[in-house]
Amino acid sequence: MNEFLGILDAVVGEAISPDTAAVAIAVIGLNIHFGFTGLLNIGQAGYMLLGAYGMAISITYDIPLAVAVLIGLVVSVLFSFILGLPTLKLRGDYLAIVTISAAEIIRYTGRLAAFEDFTGGSQGIFGKDYQGPFMDLSFFGSGSFDLLPLNYRDAGGGAGLRVVGLLVAVAAVVGIVVIAKRMKSADGQAPKIGTTATPKLVVAALFVVLFLALFFSFPQTEPRTSVDGWWVRVVAWSLVGVSCIIVFLLVRSPWGRLLRGIREDEEAMRSLGKNVFAIKMQALIIGGMFGALGGMVYVLTGSVQADSMGRQLTFFAYTALLLGGAATIFGPVLGSIIFFSARILVRELSGAYVPNSIMSTQQTEQFSYVVVGVALVLLVIFRPQGILGDKRELRFHV
Amino acid sequence: MSEPTNPSTPSGTTTTDGQGDLADPAARRALMSGVAQVPGAEKPDPILSVDRITRHFGGITAVDVEHLEVQRGLITALIGPNGAGKTTFFNLITGFDKPSSAGKGAHWSFNGAKLDKTSAPKVAKAGMVRTFQLTKALSRMTVMDNMMLGAKDQTGESLAKAMFKPLWHSQEGEVRAKAEELLARFKLLEKKDDYAGSLSGGQRKLLEMARALMTDPTMIMLDEPMAGVNPALTQSLLGHIQSLRDEGMTVLFVEHDMHVVQHISDWVVVMAEGRIVAEGPADTVMANPAVIDAYLGAHHDTDLGDDDLLRDEVVKDLHHEADEEEAARRDAEKGKR
Ligand SMILES: Nc1ncnc2c1ncn2[C@@H]1O[C@H](COP(=O)(O)OP(=O)(O)OP(=O)(O)O)[C@@H](O)[C@H]1O
Ligand SMILES: [Mg+2]
Numbered sequence: 221m222n223e224f225l226g227i228l229d230a231v232v233g234e235a236i237s238p239d240t241a242a243v244a245i246a247v248i249g250l251n252i253h254f255g256f257t258g259l260l261n262i263g264q265a266g267y268m269l270l271g272a273y274g275m276a277i278s279i280t281y282d283i284p285l286a287v288a289v290l291i292g293l294v295v296s297v298l299f300s301f302i303l304g305l306p307t308l309k310l311r312g313d314y315l316a317i318v319t320i321s322a323a324e325i326i327r328y329t330g331r332l333a334a335f336e337d338f339t340g341g342s343q344g345i346f347g348k349d350y351q352g353p354f355m356d357l358s359f360f361g362s363g364s365f366d367l368l369p370l371n372y373r374d375a376g377g378g379a380g381l382r383v384v385g386l387l388v389a390v391a392a393v394v395g396i397v398v399i400a401k402r403m404k405s406a407d408g409q410a411p412k413i414g415t416t417a418t419p420k421l422v423v424a425a426l427f428v429v430l431f432l433a434l435f436f437s438f439p440q441t442e443p444r445t446s447v448d449g450w451w452v453r454v455v456a457w458s459l460v461g462v463s464c465i466i467v468f469l470l471v472r473s474p475w476g477r478l479l480r481g482i483r484e485d486e487e488a489m490r491s492l493g494k495n496v497f498a499i500k501m502q503a504l505i506i507g508g509m510f511g512a513l514g515g516m517v518y519v520l521t522g523s524v525q526a527d528s529m530g531r532q533l534t535f536f537a538y539t540a541l542l543l544g545g546a547a548t549i550f551g552p553v554l555g556s557i558i559f560f561s562a563r564i565l566v567r568e569l570s571g572a573y574v575p576n577s578i579m580s581t582q583q584t585e586q587f588s589y590v591v592v593g594v595a596l597v598l599l600v601i602f603r604p605q606g607i608l609g610d611k612r613e614l615r616f617h618v
Numbered sequence: 619m620s621e622p623t624n625p626s627t628p629s630g631t632t633t634t635d636g637q638g639d640l641a642d643p644a645a646r647r648a649l650m651s652g653v654a655q656v657p658g659a660e661k662p663d664p665i666l667s668v669d670r671i672t673r674h675f676g677g678i679t680a681v682d683v684e685h686l687e688v689q690r691g692l693i694t695a696l697i698g699p700n701g702a703g704k705t706t707f708f709n710l711i712t713g714f715d716k717p718s719s720a721g722k723g724a725h726w727s728f729n730g731a732k733l734d735k736t737s738a739p740k741v742a743k744a745g746m747v748r749t750f751q752l753t754k755a756l757s758r759m760t761v762m763d764n765m766m767l768g769a770k771d772q773t774g775e776s777l778a779k780a781m782f783k784p785l786w787h788s789q790e791g792e793v794r795a796k797a798e799e800l801l802a803r804f805k806l807l808e809k810k811d812d813y814a815g816s817l818s819g820g821q822r823k824l825l826e827m828a829r830a831l832m833t834d835p836t837m838i839m840l841d842e843p844m845a846g847v848n849p850a851l852t853q854s855l856l857g858h859i860q861s862l863r864d865e866g867m868t869v870l871f872v873e874h875d876m877h878v879v880q881h882i883s884d885w886v887v888v889m890a891e892g893r894i895v896a897e898g899p900a901d902t903v904m905a906n907p908a909v910i911d912a913y914l915g916a917h918h919d920t921d922l923g924d925d926d927l928l929r930d931e932v933v934k935d936l937h938h939e940a941d942e943e944e945a946a947r948r949d950a951e952k953g954k955r
Pocket of ligand 2: 705
């Protein structure tokens with residue numbers, strides 16, 4: 221039992237890790253591309269890498285952090301122009317081809333020995349070379365900190381109390397799902413949520429309960445300020461929150477309506493006098509900037525290494541997006557959290573319970589990806605709209 | 619079917635060269651009476667003027683129009699047998715396709731502005747808005763969102779302002795009200811929160827027409843607007859199109875139903891094999907030998923005389939034959955496969 225709870229501890233830790241937040245931000249950008257506008261960008265990792273290089277290289281040249289971040293974003297905008305100008309007038313497939321190749325070009329260029337002075341070649345740029353300015357900003361002080369200072373240990377309980385907390389958390393999730401479903405079906409066909417505020421408040425309360433119960437049973441202890449501490453986590457997740465708000469504000473506007481219109485039919489949009497090319501370019505730029513921002517957060521805890529942001533990461537991003545639900549606000553965040561924690565869960569479980577003679581530690585790592593891949597296939601078959609998506613949208617083939 | 623007059627429409631909105639109010643059928647007839655009934659005839663006040671526009675697809679010439687003018691403030695019908703090039707012609711002048719003769723003498727202008735190199739969105743912005751023969755409903759958006767996309771000059775469509783709701787909130791309300799009004803007119807109001815993809819074929823036609831009207835066009839180009847719309851609604855929509863004309867809009871529409879053409883058009887342009895073969899008022903143009911030739915081809919020997927062609931039975935027969943031919947062609951194609 222304790223071993224299992226320990227595994228869950230690791231899973232919860234992964235769910236709130238800065239890397240998960242970083243990918244979530246990139247997925248939010250991808251959602252603007254693919255989910256809302258229908259742009260098939262298969263090079264989101266390229267955007268992440270560019271953002272990371274832009275920021276890290278600037279800092280190694282003693283440029284202030286804020287300016288460095290800005291440089292990273294500007295580089296991503298330029299990248300969008302380079303990718304978009306030749307392809308956005310053509311059919312969607314061309315953007316896909318160009319983005320995946322461009323992302324690879326960036327990765328290989330980053331690895332080139334010729335640029336070792338800037339990019340560190342295949343070794344990459346070490347964290348200590350650029351993390352300084354960011355860590356200096358921390359006002360969290362030193363020492364370490366528990367998320368939920370009041371946890372099962374203080375309550376004097378052992379495994380039993382943790383299990384109770386876990387059950388409460390599960391109950392909260394079930395409650396949220398049930399109420400959310402009710403709210404959706406309450407007013408018939410319309411996808412609006414709740415006419416009164418009550419169900420929303422209940423859901424919000426359940427989220428608080430979930431949070432408390434989860435971290436009561438699985439308290440997370442990290443240093444306050446360090447390469448991988450609370451400071452990075454808080455900043456990363458705040459950025460996720462800000463990104464969600466920005467996307468929410470954007471997609472509820474008439475501009476967001478343009479994006480969805482383009483996703484559905486470009487010709488119709490042109491016949492209504494909308495400059496489809498310009499709008500697609502705007503969407504590519506905005507989504508790319510989120511990608512770059514995600515890349516910057518991604519490297520805060522480690523190093524800028526070209527190979528850590530390759531095709532695989534783009535595919536993880538797509539998996540997370542489809543899992544959470546494309547064209548939703550929280551889908552990318554939920555998808556990223558579930559994707560990464562589920563993988564850790566599979567890895568740890570098979571590591572703990574499958575004998576080494578059948579599967580070595582290294583194999584469990586690969587096995588976790590296999591399981592996640594199979595899960596994605598099942599997801600696409602049984603819940604193609606993702607967790608938060610609207611099933612009604614799938615009835616129409618476009 | 620008699621010409622309904624609309625005494626309630628505001629008068630004086632459209633006066634053309636002192637011809638009087640175009641809401642008055644007599645004034646319209648008077649306006650066009652001086653126009654020669656020949657292909658490419660000059661109009662008193664053309665809103666659209668097209669010169670030497672051709673389009674080849676491989677070996678075939680889909681469109682080959684020497685000259686065409688469309689009179690402002692009237693309803694002009696563009697008719698012709700299947701494959702005559704009507705849709706292709708629409709595509710060309712609205713910027714959705716490029717003429718093969720581009721740069722080789724092809725010119726067309728709308729409302730005084732040259733359109734030779736204008737992109738489709740700019741053509742629409744200039745006030746010439748078209749619908750599609752094969753409807754383009756934005757399936758995974760609600761009917762209301764489809765409509766609201768149509769509105770022009772929306773502040774909230776600028777990326778810089780989109781995030782700040784107060785900047786576009788009130789305009790959004792106006793657009794919504796206008797959309798609801800149009801939806802009511804097109805009998806789609808109760809569908810406003812449904813996905814457009816859930817509409818029937820005819821409803822999509824209606825939605826597309828209503829959406830085009832959201833742009834407040836100067837000239838609307840409808841490609842078979844009534845195909846698949848039930849007769850009662852057709853009747854009311856025709857009334858609607860007429861009132862649009864009476865308010866000053868120019869309408870150019872493609873239609874195969876001769877009743878509709880007869881009923882509302884002030885002028886008819888006939889296309890066959892890419893060329894304009896005849897022009898004239900609806901009641902006389904069908905008697906033109908060139909038109910009979912275009913439509914009947916093989917039935918030359920049949921004495922269809924003049925007005926006979928317009929009688930229900932004949933039209934029905936023709937439709938029937940056309941259907942049969944179509945079916946035969948399809949069978950042949952199937953056989954080939
Ligand atoms: N994209 C294309 N490629 C090749 N040929 C085409 C293309 N579009 C149209 N054509 C050809 O051009 C000719 C005119 O087609 P068009 O669609 O303009 O006819 P139409 O007058 O609109 O007919 P209908 O009344 O059936 O809609 C047809 O012979 C058609 O086969
Ligand atoms: Mg056609």
